[in-house]
Amino acid sequence: xxxxxxxxxxxxxxxxxxxxxxxxxxxxxxxxxxxxxxxxxxxxxxxxxxxxxxxxxxxxxxxxxxxxxxxxxxxxxxxxxxxxxxxxxxxxxxxxxxxxxxxxxxxxxxxxxxxxxxxxxxxxxxxxxxxxxxxxxxxxxxxx
Amino acid sequence: xxxxxxxxxxxxxxxxxxxxxxxxxxxxxxxxxxxxxxxxxxxxxxxxxxxxxxxxxxxxxxxxxxxxxxxxxxxxxxxxxxxxxxxxxxxxxxxxxxxxxxxxxxxxxxxxxxxxxxxxxxxxxxxxxxxxxxxxxxxxxxxxxxxxxxxxxxxxxxxxxxxxxxxxxxxxxxxxxxxxxxxxxxxxxxxxxxxxxxxxxxxxxxxxxxxxxxxxxxxxxxxxxxxxxxxxxxxxxxxxxxxxxxxxxxxxxxxxxxxxxxxxxxxxxxxxxxxxxxxxxxxxxxxxxxxxxxxxxxxxxxxxxxxxxxxxxxxxxxxxxxxxxxxxxxxxxxxxxxxxxxxxxxxxxxxxxxxxxxxxx
Ligand SMILES: [Zn+2]
Ligand SMILES: [Zn+2]
Numbered sequence: 001x002x003x004x005x006x007x008x009x010x011x012x013x014x015x016x017x018x019x020x021x022x023x024x025x026x027x028x029x030x031x032x033x034x035x036x037x038x039x040x041x042x043x044x045x046x047x048x049x050x051x052x053x054x055x056x057x058x059x060x061x062x063x064x065x066x067x068x069x070x071x072x073x074x075x076x077x078x079x080x081x082x083x084x085x086x087x088x089x090x091x092x093x094x095x096x097x098x099x100x101x102x103x104x105x106x107x108x109x110x111x112x113x114x115x116x117x118x119x120x121x122x123x124x125x126x127x128x129x130x131x132x133x134x135x136x137x138x139x140x141x142x143x144x
Numbered sequence: 145x146x147x148x149x150x151x152x153x154x155x156x157x158x159x160x161x162x163x164x165x166x167x168x169x170x171x172x173x174x175x176x177x178x179x180x181x182x183x184x185x186x187x188x189x190x191x192x193x194x195x196x197x198x199x200x201x202x203x204x205x206x207x208x209x210x211x212x213x214x215x216x217x218x219x220x221x222x223x224x225x226x227x228x229x230x231x232x233x234x235x236x237x238x239x240x241x242x243x244x245x246x247x248x249x250x251x252x253x254x255x256x257x258x259x260x261x262x263x264x265x266x267x268x269x270x271x272x273x274x275x276x277x278x279x280x281x282x283x284x285x286x287x288x289x290x291x292x293x294x295x296x297x298x299x300x301x302x303x304x305x306x307x308x309x310x311x312x313x314x315x316x317x318x319x320x321x322x323x324x325x326x327x328x329x330x331x332x333x334x335x336x337x338x339x340x341x342x343x344x345x346x347x348x349x350x351x352x353x354x355x356x357x358x359x360x361x362x363x364x365x366x367x368x369x370x371x372x373x374x375x376x377x378x379x380x381x382x383x384x385x386x387x388x389x390x391x392x393x394x395x396x397x398x399x400x401x402x403x404x405x406x407x408x409x410x411x412x413x414x415x416x417x418x419x420x421x422x423x424x425x426x427x428x429x430x431x432x433x434x435x436x437x438x439x440x441x442x443x444x445x446x447x448x449x450x451x452x453x454x455x456x457x458x459x460x461x462x463x464x465x466x467x468x469x470x471x472x473x474x475x476x477x478x479x480x481x482x483x484x485x486x487x488x489x490x491x492x493x494x495x496x497x498x499x500x501x502x503x504x505x
Contacts, residue, residue: 012261012262013214013215013261015230049262050263053259053260053261053262053263054259056260057257057259057260057268058257058298059259059294061294070259070263073262073263076265078186080186080230087226087228089158089187089188089189090159090185090186090187091159091187092159092160092184092185092186092187092212093159093160094160107189109156109157109158109189109190110158110159110184110187110189111187111189112189112192113192124230126230128214128261128265128266129261129262129265131262
């Protein structure tokens with residue numbers, strides 16, 4: 001499977017799940033995932049978003065109006081995997097470029113090693129935050 | 145009662161921590177910590193190394209996870225199977241809590257007032273709680289030098305107001321340990337009290353659990369039960385350094401030594417017109433080499449739903465202090481707090497969980 005997509009801030013706090021077949025016995029499932037951009041570079045927008053969060057969460061102490069200590073803002077998308085039988089784990093981290101693998105003896109950090117069953121697999125992208133006007137992602141999964 | 149120095153909020157490379165479980169445990173041992181909870185974000189896969197690391201080091205690792213959701217971060221402790229956070233919305237957190245409880249696990253609200261999205265996604269607790277019975281603990285102190293941080297002060301005040309409303313919720317500290325650097329500011333320690341299982345805690349026998357090739361299922365061990373029991377009972381005391389504990393009993397004018405002592409987290413019944421006595425112990429010896437508390441006059445405070453009941457200046461030394469509470473009728477909880485200079489800042493240095501008070505007529 002090789003899919004890509006473009007999302008904006010309306011995707012914040014949603015999940016995108018791809019369900020796809022793995023029809024041949026695979027000793028190794030590999031996943032490549034990336035998204036771009038990672039960082040909001042527009043300081044005017046960043047200031048606005050940060051100040052509104054500071055107000056919302058009670059960090060608007062007039063003595064310490066230092067929005068810059070929270071800059072820059074980042075997009076965050078995390079990836080989790082469910083095989084046809086069980087949850088295989090999740091990679092909750094900031095990296096916008098990730099490589100994962102699952103095999104009987106090893107798995108990349110965040111995932112459980114183990115036998116890879118044939119059937120319908122799921123990869124879920126959890127979109128914690130999109131702060132840039134657009135965010136493009138690409139997801140590739142293959143077995144071998 | 146044996147008090148186990150613990151750290152209940154940690155991360156590894158399995159989420160966004162910058163250390164392996166081995167490195168984390170070495171850093172914990174260097175601080176005199178005997179028990180950690182591994183609470184990686186949204187995964188329990190770091191527990192694949194748990195038995196080996198426990199056997200090699202003697203530390204105890206409680207299986208945990210940090211639900212790192214869109215609307216709050218919730219710590220889970222002591223569950224066997226992964227509980228899926230992804231399907232729950234902002235009004236559904238209690239369903240998620242029920243699933244954790246169904247496995248005998250506990251839940252705690254992590255860093256409730258840390259600034260939230262989009263700065264720290266989901267970090268501020270936004271879930272409404274309809275039934276506080278369901279929340280086992282609140283991480284009222286978070287990160288390094290928590291007592292001087294505004295978000296921890298807000299969490300502490302929130303916890304106090306919940307106690308005042310009659311809820312019995314355990315308070316903890318959590319370093320939210322992602323990395324270790326040479327000149328890290330000091331972290332707090334959460335001491336967990338175990339009574340029946342002192343022997344167990346000293347034993348180095350690591351219970352062999354089934355060695356399945358892979359699983360998202362975690363086997364619990366006897367020490368996990370000690371930890372969960374302590375957390376459930378509120379037998380927990382938090383400190384930057386010295387161990388602060390206390391007991392309460394109803395004064396018996398003739399045989400006061402025989403009066404039953406109630407410890408942190410327990411409920412004591414204090415009949416009308418009886419005097420409640422607290423015995424407050426400061427222990428500056430345990431973990432002594434892992435923190436620096438300069439010689440000074442410390443302020444010892446007994447706090448309650450009626451505000452401060454007692455305070456005294458005390459020296460930095462191991463000692464027991466008595467405190468008699470004559471008009472106890474209006475009290476529903478008491479706890480002890482210690483203030484002073486720590487790492488060049490004046491702040492709260494330690495606090496206990498509450499002893500809860502009822503009044504039969
Ligand atoms: Zn968190
Ligand atoms: Zn955390």
